[in-house]
Amino acid sequence: MQDEPTPIELTKAVADFLRSDITPLISGHQAFKLRVAINILDLVTRQLTQEVASDAKEVERLRALLGIDGSVMELNRALAERIARGEVDLATPGLAEHLWATTLDKLAVDQPNYASYKRELSRGG
Amino acid sequence: MIEAALSRSVQRWCKGATGATCAAKLSGGASQETWRFDITHPDGPIGAILRRSPKGYGAAPTRAAGLGAEAQLMQLAYEAGVPSPRVLHVLVPEDDLGTGFIMQRVEGETIARKILRDQEFAAARPRLARQIGGILAGLHRLPQDKLPALRSRGATQEIAEFERDYRSLNWPKPVFELALRWLSDRDPGPSAETTLVHGDFRNGNLIIGADGVRAVLDWELAHLGDPMEDLGWVCVNSWRFGEIDKPVGGFGTREELFAGYEAAGRRVDPERVKFWEVMGTLRWGIMCGGMMQRFREGPDHSMERAMIGRRASETEIDLLRLLAPRGS
Numbered sequence: 250m251q252d253e254p255t256p257i258e259l260t261k262a263v264a265d266f267l268r269s270d271i272t273p274l275i276s277g278h279q280a281f282k283l284r285v286a287i288n289i290l291d292l293v294t295r296q297l298t299q300e301v302a303s304d305a306k307e308v309e310r311l312r313a314l315l316g317i318d319g320s321v322m323e324l325n326r327a328l329a330e331r332i333a334r335g336e337v338d339l340a341t342p343g344l345a346e347h348l349w350a351t352t353l354d355k356l357a358v359d360q361p362n363y364a365s366y367k368r369e370l371s372r373g374g
Numbered sequence: 375m376i377e378a379a380l381s382r383s384v385q386r387w388c389k390g391a392t393g394a395t396c397a398a399k400l401s402g403g404a405s406q407e408t409w410r411f412d413i414t415h416p417d418g419p420i421g422a423i424l425r426r427s428p429k430g431y432g433a434a435p436t437r438a439a440g441l442g443a444e445a446q447l448m449q450l451a452y453e454a455g456v457p458s459p460r461v462l463h464v465l466v467p468e469d470d471l472g473t474g475f476i477m478q479r480v481e482g483e484t485i486a487r488k489i490l491r492d493q494e495f496a497a498a499r500p501r502l503a504r505q506i507g508g509i510l511a512g513l514h515r516l517p518q519d520k521l522p523a524l525r526s527r528g529a530t531q532e533i534a535e536f537e538r539d540y541r542s543l544n545w546p547k548p549v550f551e552l553a554l555r556w557l558s559d560r561d562p563g564p565s566a567e568t569t570l571v572h573g574d575f576r577n578g579n580l581i582i583g584a585d586g587v588r589a590v591l592d593w594e595l596a597h598l599g600d601p602m603e604d605l606g607w608v609c610v611n612s613w614r615f616g617e618i619d620k621p622v623g624g625f626g627t628r629e630e631l632f633a634g635y636e637a638a639g640r641r642v643d644p645e646r647v648k649f650w651e652v653m654g655t656l657r658w659g660i661m662c663g664g665m666m667q668r669f670r671e672g673p674d675h676s677m678e679r680a681m682i683g684r685r686a687s688e689t690e691i692d693l694l695r696l697l698a699p700r701g702s
Contacts, residue, residue: 325546332551355687
């Protein structure tokens with residue numbers, strides 16, 4: 250078992266340092282690159298924080314939908330194949346709900362400020 | 375170095391020109407560059423833009439029409455009254471600048487977020503959706519017998535190509551699978567009419583001033599196909615830059631776009647426009663995946679490219695909003 254602080258705490262500390270201490274010192278294209286770098290660290294922090302729980306729920310939904318077991322990757326491949334073959338579609342009970350829940354969990358990590366995501370959250374995501 | 379070559383070039387074809395100054399690179403990948411510069415002239419400086427492939431980079435990517443075709447299309451558009459920069463010169467070997475062309479510089483803004491937020495454009499914004507309809511109608515009416523050689527691409531081929539690109543990413547995305555199925559099930563087949571299609575007509579590729587659209591840029595994806603493709607692409611949510619209730623580039627409604635198009639004497643097929651909007655949303659999503667691939671495998675190992683890979687999920691939520699909308 251690894252010691253503390255956790256990867257989440259370490260990544261967040263670096264992001265906060267860059268944001269508060271380095272941003273005021275930099276301008277122009279380098280400032281743009283720094284903003285991208287901070288965005289990446291924030292994304293990594295969100296993924297480290299949320300991925301375990303969201304993957305567990307995704308696997309649970311996929312098992313129910315597909316009637317098989319496997320890793321989150323294996324189950325996603327199986328679902329993708331079934332959609333491609335036309336065996337599963339939007340008329341399949343639970344598919345739309347599953348895709349919505351999964352996609353909202355992805356946006357929560359990737360782009361929580363994306364306007365479509367904020368709109369759907371306000372509907373009660 | 376480039377200024378010296380530009381100086382020699384402009385003196386050959388621009389009457390009275392004595393040189394070139396203020397050359398600055400605006401954008402550039404490995405194979406294509408855009409430069410701004412001023413032609414020194416006794417009547418005052420002439421603002422110009424150079425688009426070129428540097429020497430040794432002749433081959434265009436498969437989807438691109440090529441710089442020669444781009445120059446011809448812009449000139450044709452300019453002559454037909456479609457807002458476009460005037461092409462001043464097509465590069466020849468004596469220019470020693472590679473292949474490409476030089477065009478008149480049109481002043482104005484291309485950065486979508488500024489156009490959507492800055493006060494300077496407040497009066498123009500409500501008119502843009504309708505104006506864009508009129509411009510697309512003019513573009514689709516460009517005389518086919520004068521067009522350069524262009525690839526011809528319909529819905530069926532596009533679906534097949536996107537499916538191949540998606541499969542090559544080898545990362546399962548059930549929402550993309552759903553979109554591919556939706557598209558194949560509704561493939562409208564060849565369009566009744568084949569016209570010039572700009573291929574990348576959207577907020578971000580237009581020069582806009584306080585008076586409206588001043589120039590249509592980035593003709594490199596021009597091809598022959600279904601004119602409704604351009605109407606669908608301009609509505610893709612990724613080009614609304616947050617103004618999600620204004621489908622046409624964040625400027626206005628589909629009804630305004632369609633009215634502008636029809637007022638210019640052309641007909642809209644809203645079903646096909648919707649089809650191409652779904653196609654376009656998927657297209658941008660797959661392109662995000664392609665950026666990730668180039669980040670991982672290619673020479674451009676930049677953070678920006680890496681992060682674009684993480685924008686594919688934006689198109690997944692937009693596809694769901696189009697294909698499986700939740701009750702409001």
